[in-house]
Amino acid sequence: MPFQKPDAVDQHILSILEENGRATNREIAESVGVSEGTVRNRIERLIRDDILRIVGVTNPARLGLNTAAVISISAELARITDIAERIAAADGVVYVGYTTGNADIIALAFFPSNDELTDFMTQTLAAIPGILKAETNIILKPVRSLFPGSTLNLVGRQARPLSAVAKA
Secondary structure, three states: OOOOOOOHHHHHHHHHHHHOOOOOHHHHHHHHOOOHHHHHHHHHHHHHOOOOOOOOOOOHHHHOOOEEEEEEEEEOHHHHHHHHHHHHOOOOEEEEEEOOOOOOEEEEEEEOOHHHHHHHHHHHHHHOOOEEEEEEEEEOOOOOOOOOOOOOOOOOOOOOOHHHHHHO
């Protein structure tokens, strides 16, 4: 089936699932004003079209991961892919992306404390050849987060889930 851009009904379904991923098709149907079958079919299509992924989202702070950091990395361009993959495979890292602007790579990571963040910066990142500069911004207080999944690894490797990092 060809890709269909999400319409208003799809957007309404998505907003409900963002708020409560465990909402039943019946609850969604009642809220949206369509049949349960319509909701089921729409969700299946959204998943098939890679618009929606149903995941469990952990709360890092409740796992004892009280330090959240956005790390901006400048890298040797010839090594950028290897650098990004190595960062993505590191414990606590939940997002890695290539960027434009002052940094080449951005990473989001969670740690039990500033000490573990320091270890990550001085040991893990310092051991990766080709990193020219790393700038760290600690998130003092999250205001809104829909970040999907602490185990999500965007370059295809299976990093340890945040719950495992919290126990380490």
